[in-house]
Amino acid sequence: MTQPTFLIVDDQKSIANLLKQELKARSSLPIKICHTLSEVHSFLESGAPVEVALCDLNLPDAPKGEVLKLLLKEHITTVVFSASFNEKKRNDHIYRKVADFVLKDNPAAINYAVDTMLNLHKNPRRQIWLLSTNQSRFSQRLINMLYLQRYQVTSFEQPSRIRKHLKTQKPDMILLEDSSHIDPNELFNLINDIRQQYNSNQLPMMACEPVEHIELALKMMKYGVNDFFNTSFTPEEFYVRLKQNIELSESYREIEYISRRDSLTNLFNRRHFFERGETLFKQWKTAQKPFFTLMIDIDHFKKVNDTYGHQKGDEVIVYVAQSLQTHFSYNLVARFGGEEFCVFGELNSHDELAGNCEALRQQIETESKASVGLPVTISLGLCTHGNSLEHAIMQADNALYTAKETGRNRLSKCSKTK
Numbered sequence: 001m002t003q004p005t006f007l008i009v010d011d012q013k014s015i016a017n018l019l020k021q022e023l024k025a026r027s028s029l030p031i032k033i034c035h036t037l038s039e040v041h042s043f044l045e046s047g048a049p050v051e052v053a054l055c056d057l058n059l060p061d062a063p064k065g066e067v068l069k070l071l072l073k074e075h076i077t078t079v080v081f082s083a084s085f086n087e088k089k090r091n092d093h094i095y096r097k098v099a100d101f102v103l104k105d106n107p108a109a110i111n112y113a114v115d116t117m118l119n120l121h122k123n124p125r126r127q128i129w130l131l132s133t134n135q136s137r138f139s140q141r142l143i144n145m146l147y148l149q150r151y152q153v154t155s156f157e158q159p160s161r162i163r164k165h166l167k168t169q170k171p172d173m174i175l176l177e178d179s180s181h182i183d184p185n186e187l188f189n190l191i192n193d194i195r196q197q198y199n200s201n202q203l204p205m206m207a208c209e210p211v212e213h214i215e216l217a218l219k220m221m222k223y224g225v226n227d228f229f230n231t232s233f234t235p236e237e238f239y240v241r242l243k244q245n246i247e248l249s250e251s252y253r254e255i256e257y258i259s260r261r262d263s264l265t266n267l268f269n270r271r272h273f274f275e276r277g278e279t280l281f282k283q284w285k286t287a288q289k290p291f292f293t294l295m296i297d298i299d300h301f302k303k304v305n306d307t308y309g310h311q312k313g314d315e316v317i318v319y320v321a322q323s324l325q326t327h328f329s330y331n332l333v334a335r336f337g338g339e340e341f342c343v344f345g346e347l348n349s350h351d352e353l354a355g356n357c358e359a360l361r362q363q364i365e366t367e368s369k370a371s372v373g374l375p376v377t378i379s380l381g382l383c384t385h386g387n388s389l390e391h392a393i394m395q396a397d398n399a400l401y402t403a404k405e406t407g408r409n410r411l412s413k414c415s416k417t418k
């Protein structure tokens with residue numbers, strides 16, 4: 001299938017090239033530049049799908065915005081990049097179908113135009129839930145604007161429907177439209193319930209209220225809504241605030257993701273292991289569910305570094321980490337540091353667990369040479385009890401020590417009396 005293309009239409013070659021350079025640095029999608037209407041015609045006739053188009057309004061062979069009309073006729077998501085644009089123009093019938101406008105009035109506009117195109121490229125993967133109890137013309141306008149920007153939109157008439165869906169799904173944004181139609185108790189309970197589940201960085205919410213309901217909007221913000229805009233907003237204001245709130249939340253999620261991971265192996269790090277492990281330990285103890293703790297250490301790893309170099313040592317660590325993650329994909333797997341790893345999981349069957357440990361040990365023993373170019377073995381210490389997570393880890397570590405002492409490349413289980 002042909003990859004969709006970013007289309008840049010501008011008769012100023014230097015600007016078109018700057019846009020292309022900036023886009024190329026930030027996306028792998030193909031980019032096509034056209035300087036005239038006839039070039040745009042030929043490109044569209046070639047049948048190449050266009051992801052997003054950025055288009056200047058006046059070209060030498062199309063001085064009256066004919067390119068824009070052509071792109072919109074072909075249902076192509078289009079951003080207007082023009083030196084002359086004002087609010088009056090925005091209300092013209094044709095411009096209502098434009099996804100966004102970027103004013104070509106300073107060098108920073110290049111960056112912003114590219115940013116806008118990349119966002120429109122990402123938006124089909126962003127979910128927006130709209131709570132609109134009165135289904136007014138205004139809510140229809142909101143929905144149309146969201147579609148123009150290619151967001152995935154789901155509309156809800158009842159707070160209870162949002163609650164139900166949140167049990168299994170999570171959107172990127174919840175928009176609450178004209179909430180004065182909802183019973184205040186129900187409204188604030190919904191906001192409260194959402195905030196119990198997700199903080200304002202994890203799931204942003206925005207309220208859209210008529211200016212006469214500003215007090216309600218402010219109260220909603222106090223209870224956990226991130227931002228508010230009044231119903232007389234311009235499309236630009238709406239888009240820019242929506243984008244900023246979503247991007248802020250995405251950056252937060254990215255930082256949260258990185259803070260939990262070990263940068264070499266991408267396994268969870270020790271800090272997250274204890275955070276999540278403590279919660280699981282309490283849950284399983286309360287429910288009297290059996291669990292296991294497994295410590296794994298690469299044998300004679302110092303020799304690997306000394307003989308093959310630190311970089312090869314890193315490759316071996318990554319290889320063992322990936323094998324471990326594959327064998328224990330349903331469990332909490334972490335790199336504890338150096339060449340040591342830990343797994344914490346629910347125990348379904350002793351035999352199955354022992355079989356899984358043995359399969360991992362054997363795979364590394366027999367396949368490491370082919371995978372990383374040198375033979376590697378691991379030792380494993382297993383414990384299926386413990387008064388606390390730390391106690392369980394200590395017991396597994398003792399078993400690992402026994403495995404090392406008794407010849408390495410083996411699994412040792414701790415006895416319950418220790």
Ligand SMILES: Nc1nc2c(ncn2[C@@H]2O[C@H](COP(=O)(O)OP(=O)(O)OP(=O)(O)O)[C@@H](O)[C@H]2O)c(=O)[nH]1
Binds near residue numbers: 305317
């Ligand atoms: N390449 C690499 N080496 C690391 C990393 N972290 C720790 N090490 C090295 O891992 C080695 C661990 O060695 P030791 O604790 O002596 O254990 P060992 O050689 O594996 O011996 P046994 O565990 O007794 O089988 C040290 O040489 C550390 O420098 C890392 O991120 N990358």
